[in-house]
Amino acid sequence: MIEINLLPGAAGKRKARSGGGQGPDVRAMLAGLGSKVRDPYMIAAAASIVLAALIVGGLFLTQQRRDERLAEAEQVAVADSARFASFLRQRVAAQATRDTVLRQINVIRAIDGDRYLWPHVLHEVSAALPQYTWLTRLAYTGTAQGSRTPSIIGEESAAPGAPAAAATPAAGRPGATAAASRGLDTDIVRDSVTINLEGQTVDIEAITRFMRQLEASPFISDVQLGKSQLSIVAGREVTTFSLQASYVHVDSGSVIRRVPLAASVATAAGN
Numbered sequence: 001m002i003e004i005n006l007l008p009g010a011a012g013k014r015k016a017r018s019g020g021g022q023g024p025d026v027r028a029m030l031a032g033l034g035s036k037v038r039d040p041y042m043i044a045a046a047a048s049i050v051l052a053a054l055i056v057g058g059l060f061l062t063q064q065r066r067d068e069r070l071a072e073a074e075q076v077a078v079a080d081s082a083r084f085a086s087f088l089r090q091r092v093a094a095q096a097t098r099d100t101v102l103r104q105i106n107v108i109r110a111i112d113g114d115r116y117l118w119p120h121v122l123h124e125v126s127a128a129l130p131q132y133t134w135l136t137r138l139a140y141t142g143t144a145q146g147s148r149t150p151s152i153i154g155e156e157s158a159a160p161g162a163p164a165a166a167a168t169p170a171a172g173r174p175g176a177t178a179a180a181s182r183g184l185d186t187d188i189v190r191d192s193v194t195i196n197l198e199g200q201t202v203d204i205e206a207i208t209r210f211m212r213q214l215e216a217s218p219f220i221s222d223v224q225l226g227k228s229q230l231s232i233v234a235g236r237e238v239t240t241f242s243l244q245a246s247y248v249h250v251d252s253g254s255v256i257r258r259v260p261l262a263a264s265v266a267t268a269a270g271n
Contacts, residue, residue: 102186128213133201142193193247
């Protein structure tokens with residue numbers, strides 16, 4: 001018996017339907033799409049879209065991994081801060097105690113270094129005083145060493161007489177921790193001392209010699225003539241003058257030579 005196929009494509013469709021287990025032919029689909037799409041601008045636009053999608057996806061994944069690392073680092077930093085908070089508070093307290101003691105020691109050293117201020121001044125003035133010249137007044141103006149209120153380093157000093165707490169920020173105010181970590185200023189500022197002299201002389205040139213000899217002293221500087229005028233004293237004409245000078249805080253090791261008290265007593269007893 002002879003069979004004639006009047007539908008040539010029917011057998012191929014039946015075979016295709018019977019072979020449904022196989023996947024679609026991608027190469028054939030792309031070839032067909034390429035044969036249909038021949039515009040280069042459309043191809044470039046499609047390639048740009050694909051490339052942009054890949055770049056955005058890569059940036060998203062990179063940023064996500066970076067956020068995860070930063071979150072982990074933040075957790076570690078918070079844990080370390082909580083663990084060392086007590087240690088930092090103890091460190092600040094120890095530094096405050098150290099600075100307080102060191103400032104007290106420096107105050108004592110400053111007072112000890114200037115306790116012979118008057119002996120130095122009297123000795124230098126008497127040594128520089130010319131003949132036929134005498135003093136009627138000798139005084140000084142200045143503040144005592146260590147009387148200034150201690151201040152935080154980098155902060156302005158408090159007004160004289162103000163409580164020490166005024167120069168230190170309160171614990172509850174912003175910046176109190178940073179200010180406490182800087183500590184107290186342990187350096188003692190040497191206060192300026194001005195020496196005032198008034199005297200009389202019968203020789204006008206003696207005033208110049210007196211000023212020059214005072215300037216030669218290591219303890220006295222910046223000698224200035226306040227006034228000079230003629231006056232009558234006990235029926236005689238004399239020149240009344242006034243001088244102002246500054247006391248110099250000299251390093252004890254460069255000019256002053258100190259000996260133990262026992263050695264000085266033994267030397268005095270031997271003489």
